[in-house]
Structures are given as C-alpha cells and as structure tokens.
Amino acid sequence: MRVVLFFLALLSGGSSLALTTYPVSITHSAGSTIVRTKPVRVVALGPHALDLLLSLGIQPVGYGEASTYIKTPAFGSPIRDIRVLGSRVTSNPVNVGDRFNPSLEILASLKPDLIVGEDYAAQVYPQLSRLAPTLLFKGIDRNDWQKTLPLLAKAVDREVTYAQVLKSYTANVQSTRSVLAPRFKNQTVLVVWTSGGESKYTFNVSKRSDWTGGLLSDLGLNVIDGEKADAVLSIEGLVALNPDVVLVLAAGNSTPTRARADWNSTALTSRLQATQKGQVYFLDYHLFRRIRGPIAAQLIERQLIKEMAPN
Structure with missing residues (x-):
C-alpha cells in the first residue's frame, strides 16, 4: 500500500503525502539516530547540509559555516548573506557558529528538532545529540549525496520530493553531457x-x-x-x-x-x-x-x- 501511495503521489505531482512513520531510525556516518516526530525546526551545519535540505524544500532555523563564507558579525544573529545558496534561503537562519564546532548555547536557544551536518563534526556529535536528533553525513566523494539524501528525506518525511529531485538531477546531467561530451571528446x-x-x-x-x-x-x-x-x-x-x-x-x-x-x-x-x-x-x-x-x-x-x- 505504501508503494502504491508513493507512485500515486508522483503521478499527481504532490509532495505533501506523508510516507514516513515516526519514530524512525536513521543510520548515518556518526551512528544511528531515532527521529521521534516529523522535524520542523532544522539546523544545517555547512553548505553541503544546506544544499540537501533546500533541495527537499526545508528552510533551516540555524546555519553553521566558516566565518570566511558569511558576512554576519556575531553568533546568534540572523544570516542575510550566504554564498551561492543565499537566494534560495528565505528563513533568515541564525548564525550558530563554526559548522564543525558550533555554539551549543545558541543551538539550544533555537530548540531544534533536527540537526544535519557532515561527519567532520563527529567530535561534537555527543553534545549535538543531547540537544536534538543529529544526522552527520559523508559528502566529499563521488555520488555521496545520492546515498545520503534518501536517508535525510525519510527523516523529514520528504521521500516524494527526493524522487523528484533525483529525476531532475538525472535529466540535467544527461542534458549537460549531451553538450559537453561531444565538445571535449x-x-x-x-x-x-x-x-x-x-x-x-x-x-x-x-x-x-x-x-x-x-x-x-x-x-x-x-x-x-x-x-x-x-x-x-x-x-x-x-x-x-x-x-x-x-x-x-x-x-x-x-x-x-x-x-x-x-x-x-x-x-x-x-x-x-x-x-x-x-x-x-x-x-x-x-x-x-x-x-x-x-x-x-x-x-x-x-x-x-x-x-x-x-x-
């Protein structure tokens, strides 16, 4: 029945149909995390996590990044200038500090129900997990995001959206390849x-x-x-x-x-x-x-x- 509903949602173009049954356990680079309810307040630690969340239609309440890549003077302030992805961010996320070692105090003040980052933050994973369910993904190698995005989609109940993202990605790769491959054969x-x-x-x-x-x-x-x-x-x-x-x-x-x-x-x-x-x-x-x-x-x-x- 779940599969039938999934494909009916795809055919109708809908992305709001709930597919995830909570609580759900997600295995990631730092371990296994139980997400007990559908996340609403999500923090992105780094541009990779931000890309994944935005692609699923999730706007973050907080964002962590190296200071050289954002123009926000202090932790705890809304970020109004995020390189490359900024035009797609509409939530004015709060600057939680360095993506690998964010401010736990500011994170706690945001009351997140999910934190998403990269495995570089593994050293603070225990502290992050005490604040909210935390998912750390590996993302530096070829096709890593294709492996982790469906896990994130399941955690935030956006599996239909993920299928649409993957379909669009595949079509774009094929289209671009048809231009570049002959040009540089x-x-x-x-x-x-x-x-x-x-x-x-x-x-x-x-x-x-x-x-x-x-x-x-x-x-x-x-x-x-x-x-x-x-x-x-x-x-x-x-x-x-x-x-x-x-x-x-x-x-x-x-x-x-x-x-x-x-x-x-x-x-x-x-x-x-x-x-x-x-x-x-x-x-x-x-x-x-x-x-x-x-x-x-x-x-x-x-x-x-x-x-x-x-x-």
Whole structure:
C-alpha cells in the first residue's frame, strides 16, 4: 500500500503525502539516530547540509559555516548573506557558529528538532545529540549525496520530493553531457584548485573519485586522476601533464579573476596546450567543491555550459 501511495503521489505531482512513520531510525556516518516526530525546526551545519535540505524544500532555523563564507558579525544573529545558496534561503537562519564546532548555547536557544551536518563534526556529535536528533553525513566523494539524501528525506518525511529531485538531477546531467561530451571528446581535463597569494603557483588536483571530479566525469569529461587525494602539483608538473583542458578553482582569498591574473603572470603556463587552445577556465572553489549536492550540481552545469560551450 505504501508503494502504491508513493507512485500515486508522483503521478499527481504532490509532495505533501506523508510516507514516513515516526519514530524512525536513521543510520548515518556518526551512528544511528531515532527521529521521534516529523522535524520542523532544522539546523544545517555547512553548505553541503544546506544544499540537501533546500533541495527537499526545508528552510533551516540555524546555519553553521566558516566565518570566511558569511558576512554576519556575531553568533546568534540572523544570516542575510550566504554564498551561492543565499537566494534560495528565505528563513533568515541564525548564525550558530563554526559548522564543525558550533555554539551549543545558541543551538539550544533555537530548540531544534533536527540537526544535519557532515561527519567532520563527529567530535561534537555527543553534545549535538543531547540537544536534538543529529544526522552527520559523508559528502566529499563521488555520488555521496545520492546515498545520503534518501536517508535525510525519510527523516523529514520528504521521500516524494527526493524522487523528484533525483529525476531532475538525472535529466540535467544527461542534458549537460549531451553538450559537453561531444565538445571535449578525446580531450583530457585537469581540475585543480589554488588559494593564490604565496601559493599561487601550487595546485591541488581533484580526483575522479571525489565530488568535483566525479560530477565532471558523469558529464562526459575525461578527468585526469591525481596520484592521491588532493595531490599537490607545481606549474612544472602541469606542463609535464599538458592537459587539453584545465579548470582552475579559486579557493581561499583568491577569486576567479585573481586566479586568471596569477595564471597569466608566468610564462610557463603559456606552454600548456590548454592555454594555447583557450581552454583554461577560472571558477569558484566554493561552488565547485564545498557545497556538493543536487542544487550545486545544477548551478555547476549551468556555469560549465556558459563558460565551456557558450554557443
């Protein structure tokens, strides 16, 4: 009967049909958590958790993030500027502090009935769990969110919405792949990031098994794999690899504009065939590596089409 109701909801386009029977037990990276009633007041710890919640139509009452990514002066204040995802947030969530070590006092004042974060916050999981049911998910590797989003959807009674999200994601990947795969057929693609400044000529390499490399591979790009996770590469190393295409992600205090200027400030980069072909693209690390969910994927796909296949 549950399956029949599920597909009737899909056919009708509805997303309000209750499918979760509470209490429900959710297994996640930090353990197993019982969610006793449907969550209403949810806190997101980090952009990955925020992407997942927003994709399910859940607006958070609190948000935790590194201070460099939000412009809120103090913990406990409403956040009015969240990078990339801000236009989709309508709840004015309260700043609960660092996503890995948030303020327990502020969290308690929000009276959440669910806290969602990443496994990086595992060290404070016992404290978080005493305040509210807490789910910590792994999200840095290829397709991690596809494994965890259905668990979160079950916890918040949005399983029908999850099915719609997955259907839309699959369609967008196929559409973007149909444009990019022929455009860059038989060409090697290297994805790196740099913080600029003193390390502007040092790059970290994205692997096919991580979020960024995995998504680009799914989009039909032949991503060059690093020897290990976050492998470090010098400009000389770039020249030795000599890829057809390079995606440079500006991290830290850098920006795509600064990364472009740094790239062009040395003659070595001009030797790469990617530079000679005009196939070096400067993009935002925050979008391409930190958010890692279905909304981020859609935004990345749009930007790749705009930058790499403008016609």
